[in-house]
Amino acid sequence: MRNNAYRKAIIDNQEDLKGKIVLDVGAGTGILSVYCAQVGAKKVYAVEASETYNIALETAKENGFQNVIEVIHKRVEDLTSADIPEKVDAIVSEWMGFYLLHEAMLDSVIVARDRFLKEDGLIFPESAAIYSSPCSIPSMFSDWDDVSGVKMQSFGKLLRSEACKKPLTELIDPENLLCEPEVVSWIDLREVTQEDLNEITFRHVAVSTKVAAYEGICLWFSCTFPFPRGPVNAEPTILSTAPEEPSTHWKQTLIVLPDSIGMEEGSPMCYDLVMKRSQENNRRYQLEVTMLDAEEVEHPEFCSCFMTKCILVKAVLEKYEQGDGDVAAE
Amino acid sequence: MRNNAYRKAIIDNQEDLKGKIVLDVGAGTGILSVYCAQVGAKKVYAVEASETYNIALETAKENGFQNVIEVIHKRVEDLTSADIPEKVDAIVSEWMGFYLLHEAMLDSVIVARDRFLKEDGLIFPESAAIYSSPCSIPSMFSDWDDVSGVKMQSFGKLLRSEACKKPLTELIDPENLLCEPEVVSWIDLREVTQEDLNEITFRHVAVSTKVAAYEGICLWFSCTFPFPRGPVNAEPTILSTAPEEPSTHWKQTLIVLPDSIGMEEGSPMCYDLVMKRSQENNRRYQLEVTMLDAEEVEHPEFCSCFMTKCILVKAVLEKYEQGDGDVAAE
Numbered sequence: 238m239r240n241n242a243y244r245k246a247i248i249d250n251q252e253d254l255k256g257k258i259v260l261d262v263g264a265g266t267g268i269l270s271v272y273c274a275q276v277g278a279k280k281v282y283a284v285e286a287s288e289t290y291n292i293a294l295e296t297a298k299e300n301g302f303q304n305v306i307e308v309i310h311k312r313v314e315d316l317t318s319a320d321i322p323e324k325v326d327a328i329v330s331e332w333m334g335f336y337l338l339h340e341a342m343l344d345s346v347i348v349a350r351d352r353f354l355k356e357d358g359l360i361f362p363e364s365a366a367i368y369s370s371p372c373s374i375p376s377m378f379s380d381w382d383d384v385s386g387v388k389m390q391s392f393g394k395l396l397r398s399e400a401c402k403k404p405l406t407e408l409i410d411p412e413n414l415l416c417e418p419e420v421v422s423w424i425d426l427r428e429v430t431q432e433d434l435n436e437i438t439f440r441h442v443a444v445s446t447k448v449a450a451y452e453g454i455c456l457w458f459s460c461t462f463p464f465p466r467g468p469v470n471a472e473p474t475i476l477s478t479a480p481e482e483p484s485t486h487w488k489q490t491l492i493v494l495p496d497s498i499g500m501e502e503g504s505p506m507c508y509d510l511v512m513k514r515s516q517e518n519n520r521r522y523q524l525e526v527t528m529l530d531a532e533e534v535e536h537p538e539f540c541s542c543f544m545t546k547c548i549l550v551k552a553v554l555e556k557y558e559q560g561d562g563d564v565a566a567e
Numbered sequence: 568m569r570n571n572a573y574r575k576a577i578i579d580n581q582e583d584l585k586g587k588i589v590l591d592v593g594a595g596t597g598i599l600s601v602y603c604a605q606v607g608a609k610k611v612y613a614v615e616a617s618e619t620y621n622i623a624l625e626t627a628k629e630n631g632f633q634n635v636i637e638v639i640h641k642r643v644e645d646l647t648s649a650d651i652p653e654k655v656d657a658i659v660s661e662w663m664g665f666y667l668l669h670e671a672m673l674d675s676v677i678v679a680r681d682r683f684l685k686e687d688g689l690i691f692p693e694s695a696a697i698y699s700s701p702c703s704i705p706s707m708f709s710d711w712d713d714v715s716g717v718k719m720q721s722f723g724k725l726l727r728s729e730a731c732k733k734p735l736t737e738l739i740d741p742e743n744l745l746c747e748p749e750v751v752s753w754i755d756l757r758e759v760t761q762e763d764l765n766e767i768t769f770r771h772v773a774v775s776t777k778v779a780a781y782e783g784i785c786l787w788f789s790c791t792f793p794f795p796r797g798p799v800n801a802e803p804t805i806l807s808t809a810p811e812e813p814s815t816h817w818k819q820t821l822i823v824l825p826d827s828i829g830m831e832e833g834s835p836m837c838y839d840l841v842m843k844r845s846q847e848n849n850r851r852y853q854l855e856v857t858m859l860d861a862e863e864v865e866h867p868e869f870c871s872c873f874m875t876k877c878i879l880v881k882a883v884l885e886k887y888e889q890g891d892g893d894v895a896a897e
Contacts, residue, residue: 391629
C-alpha cells in the first residue's frame with residue numbers, strides 16, 4: 238500500500254524523472270530506487286546506513302539496474318562530494334515513523350535537501366500532515382466489565398492506567414472518531430527545518446457529533462506527493478494512514494485518557510497537544526495531552542457545541558450572515 | 568475462547584466441584600478460581616507467584632468470593648502444608664505455552680498434583696496432545712518474487728533463511744496443511760512426570776494429499792477436560808488450537824524449511840522432530856526437524872505414497888483383505 242503510493246507518484250511524475258539524477262535517502266531494500274530506474278532515471282544514489290544496503294545491492298542487480306543505481310553504505314549526514322559529486326533533480330525517501338515523527342528520518346531528508354537538491358528539485362513526498370481527533374475505544378477496557386460471567390473492572394482500570402503511560406499503535410475504527418479530525422501540523426518538505434521539528438503544539442476545541450465515551454486522542458498522518466507536471470492527467474498521490482483508509486503498519490496512534498468521559502451530541506472537547514523532541518534521542522518525541530476546561534478556552538466562531546455562549550454567538554452570527562445574504566441578493 | 572473452554576468444563580463438572588476444595592495453579596487474574604467458586608466450590612486456593620496476585624485478590628472481591636478464594640502469593644514449588652493444610656479435590660490450571668511446551672507451567676502442575684491432589688482428584692485439563700503436519704506458507708516468502716513490479720527474490724531468500732532459525736507463531740490456513748495431522752505426543756496429566764517432558768521425539772512419514780509447495784512443519788495442541796460424571800449429558804470439553812479452529816493467542820507454531828519443495832499428490836514427506844528441554848532454561852525447548860530420505864525410512868502399512876514399493880505392498884494388502892472379506896461373506 239505504501240509502496241503503491243510511491244510507485245504511482247513516481248510513474249505519474251516520470252516526465253520529470255526521465256534522464257534525471259535521484260537521491261534515495263534511507264534506501265532500505267532499494268525498492269524506491271528501482272521504481273525511479275524503471276521510469277528512466279539516469280542515475281540513482283541509494284544511500285543506506287544499515288546492513289540492509291546489501292539487499293539494496295541485490296535488488297538493483299536482480300532488476301538489471303546495477304549500472305543505474307549506486308548503493309552507498311553511509312549515513313546521509315556523512316556523505317561527501319566524493320560520494321555524490323553533483324546536485325540531484327529529485328529526492329525520494331520513505332522516512333515516516335509512527336504518528337509521522339516517532340523514529341522518523343525526516344532530519345536526514347532535510348540534510349540531503351539542503352546539501353544535494355537542485356533549487357527546483359522534487360521531493361517525494363513533498364508535504365506531510367498530522368491529524369488528531371478525540372475517539373472512543375470500546376472493548377479495549379470495557380470488555381473487562383464482564384469476562385464470560387466474571388467481573389474484572391478493577392483489572393480493566395489497571396490496564397487503562399497502564400495504557401495512559403505511552404501512546405499505543407492501534408487500528409481505530411473510523412466510527413469511533415467523535416468529530417471531524419483537525420490538522421495538528423502541516424509540514425512542507427521544501428521549507429521545513431530541523432528546528433521546526435523540535436516542538437509542535439496544537440490546541441483542539443472540538444465538538445462531539447455523537448453520544449459516546451470520550452476515551453482517547455487518535456493521531457495519524459498523510460503525505461502528499463508532487464503534482465504531476467507532465468502530460469499525465471493526474472491528481473497528486475496522497476498516502477493516508479487515516480482510520481477510514483486501508484490499514485498500514487503505521488496503523489493509528491492512540492493516546493489513552495485516564496478515564497472514560499460520557500459525551501452528548503454537542504459536548505465540547507478541548508485539549509492541548511504538545512509533541513516535543515526527546516533530549517536523549519533526537520528521533521523520539523514526548524507526547525503530552527492536557528485536557529482543558531471548555532469554559533476557559535476560546536471557542537471558534539460558529540462553534541456548534543451546546544454551551545449557552547456558543548449557541549447565542551452562533552445564532553447571532555447566522556442571523557448576520559443571513560441578513561448579509563439577503564442584501565447581496567437584492 | 569480459552570476462558571470459555573475452562574468455563575464450560577467447570578460448569579459441566581459442577582457436580583464434582585460443589586462443596587469441594589480446588590487448587591488453581593498459576594492463578595493469574597483469578598478468573599478460573601472465580602468459575603470454580605461460581606459452581607459452588609467450598610474453598611479455592613489461588614496460587615500466583617507474580618505481582619498479578621493483586622489482580623486475583625481484586626477479582627475475588629469484585630465477584631464476592633473473598634471468603635471462598637484464598638490468594639497465595641508464592642511459587643507452587645514453595646508451598647508448605649501451612650499454606651495448604653489439606654488434600655484438594657481438583658486442580659485447575661491454564662499452563663499451556665506456545666506449541667504446548669514453550670514457556671509452559673506444566674512442571675508446576677505436576678508438583679501440585681503430586682503434593683496436593685487426592686488420589687481420585689480431577690485435573691482441568693486432564694490430557695493434552697501436540698499435533699504436527701507439513702504445510703505450505705504461500706505469501707510468506709513468494710510475495711517477494713514481484714513487489715509491485717520489482718523483483719526481490721534474493722530478499723525473499725534471505726527472509727526464509729532467517730525464518731528457519733527459530734519457530735514462528737503464525738496463523739496457518741487449514742487449506743495449507745498438506746496431509747492428515749499426526750499426534751506427536753499425548754500427555755496424561757494424571758501420569759506424566761517432569762522427566763517425561765525432557766525430550767519428545769516423533770517420526771512422521773506423511774503423504775501429500777495435494778499439489779503444493781512443502782515449506783514448513785506446523786505444530787499445535789489440544790487439551791481435553793474431565794468427562795462430566797454428573798447428570799449432565801455432555802461430552803468432555805476440548806480446547807483445540809488447530810488451524811481449522813477459531814484462532815487463539817497461541818495461534819500455530821511454524822517451523823520454516825530452508826527451501827520450498829514441490830509436492831505431487833502422493834509425494835512422501837518424512838521427518839524426525841525432536842523437542843528437547845533447554846539446559847539453561849527449563850521452560851524452553853529446542854525444536855529440531857531432520858528431513859529424512861523417503862527411500863530410507865520405513866513407511867506404514869497401507870502407505871498411500873506414490874513410491875513403487877508402497878503401491879505394490881498396498882495392492883497386495885488390499886487384495887489379501889478383499890480375499891479375507893470374500894471368505895467371510897460365503
